[in-house]
Amino acid sequence: MTDKPEDLDRHAMKMAKKKAARDKIMATKTDKKGLVIVHTGKGKGKSSSAFGMIFRCIAHDMQCAVVQFIKGGMSTGERDLILSHFQDKCAFHTMGEGFTWETQDKSRDIEMASAAWEKAKELIRDPANKMVLLDEINIALRYDYIDVNDVVAFLRDEKPEMTHVVLTGRNAKEELIDLADLVTEMELIKHPFRSGIKAQIGVEY
Numbered sequence: 128m129t130d131k132p133e134d135l136d137r138h139a140m141k142m143a144k145k146k147a148a149r150d151k152i153m154a155t156k157t158d159k160k161g162l163v164i165v166h167t168g169k170g171k172g173k174s175s176s177a178f179g180m181i182f183r184c185i186a187h188d189m190q191c192a193v194v195q196f197i198k199g200g201m202s203t204g205e206r207d208l209i210l211s212h213f214q215d216k217c218a219f220h221t222m223g224e225g226f227t228w229e230t231q232d233k234s235r236d237i238e239m240a241s242a243a244w245e246k247a248k249e250l251i252r253d254p255a256n257k258m259v260l261l262d263e264i265n266i267a268l269r270y271d272y273i274d275v276n277d278v279v280a281f282l283r284d285e286k287p288e289m290t291h292v293v294l295t296g297r298n299a300k301e302e303l304i305d306l307a308d309l310v311t312e313m314e315l316i317k318h319p320f321r322s323g324i325k326a327q328i329g330v331e332y
Contacts, residue, residue, distance in 0.1 A: 161290040162308040163282055167265055167299035170313030171331075177260050177293045178205045185209075185216045189257040192218040192250040196243045197263040197296075203332040218256075220246050223263070240272035251286055258291040265296025268303070275300045282306060 130138075164180075166173040184191040193209070209217050222243030244267075251259050268275045279302050286292060294303065304310050326332060 159289070160308075161286060161288055161292070163286070163306055164291065164293045165265075165299050165303060165307045165310045166293065166295045166313065167297060167304075167310070168313035168315070169297060170315040171318070172313050173295040173297075174205075174262050176311070177262065177295050180258060180291075180293060181205075181209075181217060181260055184258045185213050188216070190216060190255045191258040191260070192253075192256050193220065193260045193262060194243050194247045194250065194264075195221045195223055195262045196240055196267045197223040204329065218250060220250075222246060236267075236270070237272045240267040243267070244273045244278070248281060248285070251281075251290060251292060254287045254290070256290060258293065260293045261295070263296040264294050265299045265303075267296075268300050269296070269298045275302050279303060279306050 164177075166177055178193075181191050181193060193206075195206075206219055206221065209219050220243070223239055243264075247259065247261050247264075250256055264273075264278070267273050268278065282292060283306060294307075299310070320326075
């Protein structure tokens with residue numbers, strides 16, 4: 128179906144008005160700051176999206192860092208790629224030993240989460256790091272392995288002004304959501320696991 132000339136003209140005028148309105152809005156957005164970004168929710172894609180930002184930083188030659196709070200020694204594509212090709216741009220620290228139902232040792236989980244948080248603070252304080260990803264920290268916070276008030280106070284009072292910090296994991300605490308500049312909730316609509324399909328390389332890890 129071919130549009131009539133008057134329809135094309137009407138569309139062009141409509142888009143021109145939209146662009147003018149958009150340009151007017153964008154002209155007011157001039158500030159820059161280091162963002163606190165939270166990815167939470169039951170749906171897939173929280174860590175994947177966060178690693179997308181890490182690779183974006185690497186592509187722009189920006190120093191960055193990753194601390195994994197829960198995930199253990201299992202090989203993942205993101206970690207393997209960073210360690211094999213981008214260690215000079217991205218410090219990568221896997222500090223967890225697996226999910227709590229795997230370790231079955233709460234005191235050890237608390238010890239590891241506390242060590243991960245100390246490493247995270249060290250990396251965030253370093254102004255050379257433009258982005259720091261705290262992968263699955265929300266799980267550690269949910270189980271009170273680390274104190275959410277300590278995390279919020281540190282991000283509010285000690286994070287360098289231009290450093291971005293990304294925090295992932297289900298069940299983000301309200302205190303963290305209130306502090307954050309950007310919060311995205313991944314909604315689960317359908318998942319292959321419910322149909323008996325296990326996690327697969329290249330999709331989940």
